[in-house]
Amino acid sequence: MFARAEPYLFLTPAFAILLIFLIFPVFWNVYISLHDVSLINIIKGWRYVAWENFIDLIEDPNFQTSLKVTLLFVAGSVALQFGAGLLISTLLNQKVRASGVLRAVFIIPWTISAVIAAFSFKFIFDSNFGILNYLFDKVGLQPVNWLSDPNMVIWSMVIANMWYGTPFTMLFLTAGIFSINPTIYEAAIIDGATKIKTFLHITLPLLKPFIVINLILITMWSVNFFDLQLVMTGGGPLFASTTASLYMYRQAFEFGLLSRGAAAGLVLVAINLVVAFIYIKLLRR
Amino acid sequence: MNAKKTITFSSIIIVVSLILSIAYGFITPISAQKKQVTLSAIVAEPKDRWDILFNSAQQKLREKHPDMDIKVDYRVLPYDATRTQILTAMAGRTPIDLVSVDQIWLGEFAQGGFLSDITDRAKTWGREKDWYQTNWDGGKYNGKLYGVWAWTDIRAMWYWKDLLNKAGINPDSLKTWDGYIAGAKQLNNALKGQGIQGMHLVGASHSPDMWYPYLWMLGGEIVKQKNSHPTKGTYWFPAYNSTAGIKALGFLKQQVGAGIRPQINHFWGQEFADKKFATMLEGSWLLGAFPHEKWSNLNQEIGMLPMFPVPSVGDKSATMIGGWILGIPETSQNKDLTWELLTTMVDPQVLTPMLQKEGYLPTQKPIGEGPYAAKLNASIPYYKEMISMIPIGHSRPNIPEYPRISDNIKQAIDEVYYGMKDPKQALDEAAAKSAKVLGW
Numbered sequence: 138m139f140a141r142a143e144p145y146l147f148l149t150p151a152f153a154i155l156l157i158f159l160i161f162p163v164f165w166n167v168y169i170s171l172h173d174v175s176l177i178n179i180i181k182g183w184r185y186v187a188w189e190n191f192i193d194l195i196e197d198p199n200f201q202t203s204l205k206v207t208l209l210f211v212a213g214s215v216a217l218q219f220g221a222g223l224l225i226s227t228l229l230n231q232k233v234r235a236s237g238v239l240r241a242v243f244i245i246p247w248t249i250s251a252v253i254a255a256f257s258f259k260f261i262f263d264s265n266f267g268i269l270n271y272l273f274d275k276v277g278l279q280p281v282n283w284l285s286d287p288n289m290v291i292w293s294m295v296i297a298n299m300w301y302g303t304p305f306t307m308l309f310l311t312a313g314i315f316s317i318n319p320t321i322y323e324a325a326i327i328d329g330a331t332k333i334k335t336f337l338h339i340t341l342p343l344l345k346p347f348i349v350i351n352l353i354l355i356t357m358w359s360v361n362f363f364d365l366q367l368v369m370t371g372g373g374p375l376f377a378s379t380t381a382s383l384y385m386y387r388q389a390f391e392f393g394l395l396s397r398g399a400a401a402g403l404v405l406v407a408i409n410l411v412v413a414f415i416y417i418k419l420l421r422r
Numbered sequence: 423m424n425a426k427k428t429i430t431f432s433s434i435i436i437v438v439s440l441i442l443s444i445a446y447g448f449i450t451p452i453s454a455q456k457k458q459v460t461l462s463a464i465v466a467e468p469k470d471r472w473d474i475l476f477n478s479a480q481q482k483l484r485e486k487h488p489d490m491d492i493k494v495d496y497r498v499l500p501y502d503a504t505r506t507q508i509l510t511a512m513a514g515r516t517p518i519d520l521v522s523v524d525q526i527w528l529g530e531f532a533q534g535g536f537l538s539d540i541t542d543r544a545k546t547w548g549r550e551k552d553w554y555q556t557n558w559d560g561g562k563y564n565g566k567l568y569g570v571w572a573w574t575d576i577r578a579m580w581y582w583k584d585l586l587n588k589a590g591i592n593p594d595s596l597k598t599w600d601g602y603i604a605g606a607k608q609l610n611n612a613l614k615g616q617g618i619q620g621m622h623l624v625g626a627s628h629s630p631d632m633w634y635p636y637l638w639m640l641g642g643e644i645v646k647q648k649n650s651h652p653t654k655g656t657y658w659f660p661a662y663n664s665t666a667g668i669k670a671l672g673f674l675k676q677q678v679g680a681g682i683r684p685q686i687n688h689f690w691g692q693e694f695a696d697k698k699f700a701t702m703l704e705g706s707w708l709l710g711a712f713p714h715e716k717w718s719n720l721n722q723e724i725g726m727l728p729m730f731p732v733p734s735v736g737d738k739s740a741t742m743i744g745g746w747i748l749g750i751p752e753t754s755q756n757k758d759l760t761w762e763l764l765t766t767m768v769d770p771q772v773l774t775p776m777l778q779k780e781g782y783l784p785t786q787k788p789i790g791e792g793p794y795a796a797k798l799n800a801s802i803p804y805y806k807e808m809i810s811m812i813p814i815g816h817s818r819p820n821i822p823e824y825p826r827i828s829d830n831i832k833q834a835i836d837e838v839y840y841g842m843k844d845p846k847q848a849l850d851e852a853a854a855k856s857a858k859v860l861g862w
Contacts (some may be wrong), residue, residue: 177534
């Protein structure tokens with residue numbers, strides 16, 4: 138009897154932690170999203186409002202804008218982070234002098250706090266005091282409104298996020314490359330394969346599981362990430378850098394609309410699940 | 423045998439400890455048996471001002487209560503985090519004794535039942551008449567007093583004398599809207615290629631704060647009371663899309679048209695002190711961006727016009743006043759003592775040295791006009807001019823919905839800045855959203 142229950146007993150602490158810190162908050166979030174809870178009435182009664190928060194959310198033009206902004210931010214960030222990460226990890230896997238040192242140097246951005254990175258980029262991109270416009274001015278180019286032009290701002294965010302997130306992809310794919318059996322490359326060289334062919338026909342296919350997991354992770358992180366936007370522009374101008382995650386944060390913690398924030402959070406969870414599902418489907422092909 | 427030894431040894435230790443602690447009670451002098459009280463507070467940055475105030479007030483409180491060992495444990499948080507931290511702490515029933523409340527948060531906090539009603543305490547205190555009426559009323563919500571406005575600030579026009587001189591501009595010409603626009607063009611031409619811009623225009627999240635003075639000087643309001651609210655009878659309704667509002671926003675549009683770039687990053691006057699702008703409409707805290715040792719001669723380098731530009735010569739200007747209110751949360755477990763702490767902190771004797779050091783403006787007549795005024799006037803540059811602006815100062819509504827209304831107005835201002843909508847359309851659309859926020 139005890140022997141049968143033993144594995145479950147060992148699992149109990151882990152399951153309890155999961156229940157308290159993951160499952161309960163998710164259901165609590167659902168509960169809040171179906172009620173009218175704000176910081177003002179949080180210690181008073183909560184009114185059941187069914188889907189009202191979700192309807193308000195979908196009808197809010199600013200939320201619609203934030204979804205479009207999220208799409209641009211995530212697509213741009215994932216494409217650039219993945220592209221740059223793959224390129225750097227592949228190049229560092231060649232016979233490069235001091236590749237270990239270079240790897241360590243490339244990882245530095247990832248070790249920095251996102252808020253510090255955001256403040257740094259805020260000053261780099263500042264149209265008056267920023268180093269970028271200073272350099273533009275030195276070479277006779279017109280200054281660019283990196284953070285104050287609604288059409289430009291999201292790309293400034295993407296650049297900042299690429300700088301911040303690329304090291305993770307580089308590190309992750311480097312681990313993948315290291316896991317490939319070197320004899321396969323030796324066989325390819327004997328068969329006369331060029332470096333590009335080796336990369337396309339050996340490295341990429343064997344890296345596929347790593348690539349998919351990496352894409353899932355960086356996509357989810359980009360969907361949920363809002364530190365850069367919050368610090369660099371606060372979501373402006375004209376909501377042009379308000380991603381859905383920042384929208385959620387502002388609703389809940391700036392305006393105190395906890396239900397609306399919870400509803401936006403659940404929409405984000407749904408987006409993340411859809412993205413993960415698509416990537417996993419692709420992996421199984 | 424070992425167990426026996428352990429039990430005996432433990433018993434001896436327990437008995438000796440008991441005897442010692444009983445003896446300590448008799449031996450220790452009464453002074454060391456003081457009742458320990460720790461008052462907790464959450465306040466907003468910068469920290470210096472609170473260090474001065476709390477240290478001084480704590481000292482006075484200890485002198486008043488020699489039977490108590492009073493400590494004040496205060497946490498200083500960044501501005502943005504303060505509101506959230508206070509709200510979440512109070513929602514979680516965390517016992518906090520004192521909070522600094524921005525004037526615009528008061529309604530939200532009072533409505534939520536987070537702040538104690540201090541109306542009766544204030545009546546017994548009897549110092550209401552010492553406050554400027556606007557400042558005293560700023561601590562009220564629905565007729566009840568929830569906080570005491572400790573100090574205030576005003577926004578005015580600051581300029582670098584040498585830069586205006588170089589561009590051949592008489593500062594007085596900047597007093598009118600037309601003069602301000604002409605001055606911007608003249609300054610930008612004169613300062614081209616030097617990394618200095620003529621005029622500053624706020625494009626950050628609080629840009630509505632710098633638009634309100636134009637709205638007020640034209641007789642407009644942000645919100646006004648209206649009957650027949652679906653649930654509340656008479657309630658607030660957005661009024662900022664009036665003719666006055668449209669004209670006021672038109673002036674911002676004119677500024678952008680004249681080449682003044684809205685600044686998405688705001689460094690609270692540091693950009694002016696760094697000479698990146700020749701002219702800046704900024705709060706009185708701008709002085710803090712200059713080192714204190716420069717204050718005595720600052721008026722030789724920078725000038726100040728105690729106004730926002732007006733449509734025509736002779737028109738009455740307006741400005742916005744802000745500042746911090748001290749309140750006692752409902753969760754406080756030491757309300758009486760906290761009230762004593764609060765009243766000590768706003769005692770002119772305690773408050774004036776802090777105002778003098780930090781350059782803030784008083785909300786009390788004894789400091790603004792009385793014997794303390796000379797002290798402040800002697801040490802704070804342009805103090806007299808700043809004080810002269812208090813009568814034209816307006817404050818923002820302290821209703822719970824204000825943060826969202828401000829966000830609607832910010833969106834309208836941005837739409838005009840970026841040429842997407844004209845002022846009327848932008849303000850009408852924003853007002854429709856604000857009406858919904860207010861429950862209409």
